[in-house]
Amino acid sequence: MKLGKGVEWCTHICGMLALVPEGKGLSTDALAGFFEVPSAYLAKQMQLMRRAGIVESVRGKGGGYRLALSVDAITLLDIVQAIEGPMPAFRCTEIRQNGPCGLKRKDCKTPCEIASAFAEAEEVYREALRAKTIAVINAEAAANGSPEHFMEVAQWVQKQVS
Secondary structure (H helix, E strand, C coil): CCCCHHHHHHHHHHHHHCCCCCCCCECHHHHHHHHCCCHHHHHHHHHHHHHCCCEEEECCCCCEEEECCCCCCCEHHHHHHHHHCCCCCCCCCCHHHCCCCCCCHHHCCCCCHHHHHHHHHHHHHHHHHHHCEHHHHHHHHHHHCCHHHHHHHHHHHHHHHC
16 A cells, blocks of 8 residues: 555644644645645645644634644544545455456355455554554654754744744
């Protein structure tokens, strides 16, 4: 399974938006500049995140995006579904019914075993994503990173929102 770049970008951005004070926001251009990603493409991803209710937009001076939910309430699955959509990665097209030895539709009394196996695996994958919140990711990053780096990021955020 391959996820688009927007999933990575928006997960990092949610971690950063946790530092934004109430009533403030970070612009798409500032976020794109910080991560050195294309602003126009990021803007599309952020709109998907806004439609999903993960972020909200703030108008005016100091406007931009901020989290709409607490970091404890945003899961990796929420971000994946906001960017990639809710559809399963595997879609069975019932090719077992095709060809010279294809099964007749009436003989397909149970779901395709291959589709069932992929659905089971995807549920395990989705459950793992559902279990990881932005709060957990931020805590892990803090434990593995240097305090100096986190201070530098926090100072950058404060400079952008002032």
